Amino acid sequence: MTKIRAAITAVGHWVPEERLTNGDFERMVDTTDEWIRTRTGIVERRILRNGATSDLAANAILETLKNRGIPPSEIDLIIVATVTPDMFFPSTACLVQERIGAKNAWGFDLSAACSGFPFALVTGAQFIESGTCKKVVVVGADKMSSITDYTERNNSILFGDAGGAVLLEPSADSSSGIIDHILHCDGSGEKALHMRGGGSLNPPTHETVDKKMHFIFQDGKTVFKAAVVGMADVSAEIMERNHLGGKDVDWLVPHQANLRIIDATAQRMGLDGSKVMINIDRYGNTTAATIPLCLSEWWQSGKLRKGQTIVMASFGAGYTWGAVLMKWTAEDAR
Numbered sequence: 001m002t003k004i005r006a007a008i009t010a011v012g013h014w015v016p017e018e019r020l021t022n023g024d025f026e027r028m029v030d031t032t033d034e035w036i037r038t039r040t041g042i043v044e045r046r047i048l049r050n051g052a053t054s055d056l057a058a059n060a061i062l063e064t065l066k067n068r069g070i071p072p073s074e075i076d077l078i079i080v081a082t083v084t085p086d087m088f089f090p091s092t093a094c095l096v097q098e099r100i101g102a103k104n105a106w107g108f109d110l111s112a113a114c115s116g117f118p119f120a121l122v123t124g125a126q127f128i129e130s131g132t133c134k135k136v137v138v139v140g141a142d143k144m145s146s147i148t149d150y151t152e153r154n155n156s157i158l159f160g161d162a163g164g165a166v167l168l169e170p171s172a173d174s175s176s177g178i179i180d181h182i183l184h185c186d187g188s189g190e191k192a193l194h195m196r197g198g199g200s201l202n203p204p205t206h207e208t209v210d211k212k213m214h215f216i217f218q219d220g221k222t223v224f225k226a227a228v229v230g231m232a233d234v235s236a237e238i239m240e241r242n243h244l245g246g247k248d249v250d251w252l253v254p255h256q257a258n259l260r261i262i263d264a265t266a267q268r269m270g271l272d273g274s275k276v277m278i279n280i281d282r283y284g285n286t287t288a289a290t291i292p293l294c295l296s297e298w299w300q301s302g303k304l305r306k307g308q309t310i311v312m313a314s315f316g317a318g319y320t321w322g323a324v325l326m327k328w329t330a331e332d333a334r
């Protein structure tokens with residue numbers, strides 16, 4: 001029997017209009033445009049002033065469905081990858097389901113921080129491959145500005161808000177769609193990257209607010225060292241075990257946390273810089289949205305074409321990290 005593969009048949013994204021530039025940060029904290037550009041590659045990010053993660057997700061999904069030409073009622077399952085849900089419950093997936101009128105869908109949120117999109121994509125693919133669902137929407141959306149402390153300079157300059165989505169459908173072509181994945185987590189990374197306030201360990205109190213426990217904490221140097229090794233290793237491993245060299249891969253779609261981490265990964269994969277999707281300069285780190293945001297922009301501009309071989313790679317809080325190998329299946333943008 002032919003194995004059913006899960007294939008991406010449409011992609012879309014949504015970002016808010018408002019920009020927060022390096023120049024703005026020069027006025028807010030003790031930093032410079034030069035430091036931010038050279039240490040991270042970031043020039044500006046988008047900020048959602050009014051609204052929540054469900055707005056980012058819903059708009060990205062509607063764009064995706066428009067690109068596929070189908071109504072929300074055809075969706076079977078919605079998976080929202082996020083660390084900034086609108087609220088603890090109900091899930092952002094439920095809020096999005098209602099908002100877009102996906103009356104036949106069930107859904108849930110998935111928490112894997114910057115690896116949220118690959119984790120959710122692989123999860124969604126299982127429902128397609130098992131024959132349980134015919135149309136699964138996977139959306140990565142984060143309003144990082146809601147958990148960012150804009151009075152300090154170490155982390156505030158890194159993050160932005162965005163949503164990106166894909167539609168997964170079955171494909172009988174065994175050489176297309178999602179071909180392989182490697183996913184990892186290592187909870188010892190919690191010490192270096194976390195937001196400890198607000199959950200059952202530290203329910204919100206005046207003290208947790210005063211101690212800034214509802215903001216992202218990151219020991220940047222420690223995370224940097226782990227990310228550089230983790231993302232490069234897993235990308236090289238997925239290529240090796242599928243007998244691929246640099247010339248066989250059309251695009252690396254890396255999580256956009258730091259340009260130096262991306263460069264190190266591409267180098268390890270033997271990839272020319274022209275084959276790496278990079279938009280960190282315009283959006284910063286949008287956590288679960290970075291990868292689908294890249295896919296959508298590259299598809300829209302006609303650079304990402306049907307039949308191309310893609311490796312997506314991520315590293316984030318947990319630690320969580322992984323790589324997904326796929327052949328791009330969406331029809332080319334018109």
Ligand code: COA
Pocket residue numbers: 030031032035036039040114153154157219220221222223224227257258261285315316317
């Ligand atoms: N502007 C100016 N100086 C800054 C600054 C800023 N915005 N932020 C930090 N600095 C200073 C530090 O205080 C430090 O000064 P010191 O040497 O006098 O102590 C110096 O710059 C170097 O800081 P450091 O933290 O070592 O910088 P870095 O080169 O490691 O870059 C990050 C910091 C956060 C950009 C980098 O560590 C990083 O990208 N980490 C990984 C992020 C990641 O992948 N996260 C995973 C997913 S979220």
